[in-house]
Amino acid sequence: MIHLRRAQRFILSARPFFQSPSCHLAMLNLFRAAAVVLSFCAAASFGAPQTIALANGEWPPLLGEHLPNHGFGSQIVSRAFALKQIQVNYQFYPWKRALEEARSGRVAGTLLWSSNADRQKDFLISQPVYRSKTMLFFNRSRPIDWQQLRDLKGKNIGVTNGYSYGETFNGLINNRTLLADQANTDEQNFAKLLANRIDAFPCEEIIGMHIIRSEFNPEALQRINISPKPVHEEPMYLLISRRHPNAEQLLHSFNAGLAQMKRNGELDAILKKAFQR
Template sequence: MKTLIAVLLSLLVAGPATADAPTKIRLTNGEWAPYQSKDLPNYGAASELVTAAFNAAGIEVEYGFFPWNRAMMLVERGAWDGSFMWVLTPERDRLYLASDPLFTLREVVFYSRDNPISAQKPEDLKGKVMGALDSSAFGRQFAPFVDDNSIIVSRVPNNQQLFQMLVMGRVDFVPELETSGYEAILEHLSEQQRKRIGHLESMTYPWSYHLLISRQIDDGPYFIDAFNRGMAIIRDNGEFERIIGSYIRPREIN
């Protein structure tokens, strides 16, 4: 009888917490093929991965598509619950709760063969113009030289414009992921233009990607825990590799 009473009491205590647990999350999204796009199946490979992880933890995902600056601002204010795929910086770590890493990708330095560059370390590119995406942390290794204006930065909202600037000679180099960089080259440049783009093997930088959740919402810690649990589930059952495996390895450019 005491055991039965103890079980009933534990259910009464646990019941409301379970019943009150959120079953839906609202995430900001944006344009970054092949990982994220409102025009791709399942909104891109990373979106599909995030959906699968949350679904495995019993949470439905709603996406809203915005320019990247606005996507982050909406989460910072708590108007939306979270956003992805983002690398961690000290500022982002202060403003958001971060999940375990989704995966790690390699940043490389792209250049045009019409304007070849040679570099072994960031300071070798002083005096050059760097192309970068709005709100992107790519090129972190060049930050000291950007701060003292020995490297000038030209920012644009998407990879299409970024690589068109590079092939037109408006910027000297572009630090971007090897995967999404070559995806943009394949999608947005002509065959002749593609042949003019290369990357430096001498300068690479690893990035781990995360889901970020607003610190302004009460359910933030719950969402992080649920997502991490869901990711563990889909890694174990093979869904992770099915969804994202081919997208975290660079495509060949012929």
């Protein structure tokens, strides 16, 4: 009873302080400070995008360090992630190192790659980003008509060192059904084609058209044609390193963003620009 009376006397004596203007100002400043802290916390939790690094390479116009948006392929990957509040920073390397940087987990993943059993061991494979088509380019002055690759028997076909043109095509070269004329770059093979030093040259369609436009005079576009049937085609993927701590979440977010781009037409719009001849 004595303690209760003491408490009542303390409250009554303190009442003037809590009712004073200085107390109201102090309490108001306290609430304002708390609101600022909470707003920063909310931004950090919900508003600020997550940032990841991806290993990239040179494959213009789809991929490239100095291309607008780092190329059409990079633009697709960036946009798909951005739709899920994930920002992408690209680190550019030679292709072999790009794959190793991602495999080791030093970056979250890498683009754009085909899928095989070896890569599936170390990476989660996304939904297809782009379907690559290797087409047969030829000089209009020496047209080529073929239905199966074996129909090209005896033709002098340009190939670029280090490139694969699909299992069937590579097999025909290895058993000498097709005559391979090797060059170090795609540009060299297109120069040979324009000079009629080779009969045909297989090259990824978008890449080939970009090379002709950027490396040769406008007349080259009129002199080179493309067979309507692909030599080889395969989907290209984003690879997410299994060593990344959020690998599953990143894959899910990317696939969801890519699906959204398909639904709203953004994906088709980007690829249409890439395919313009």
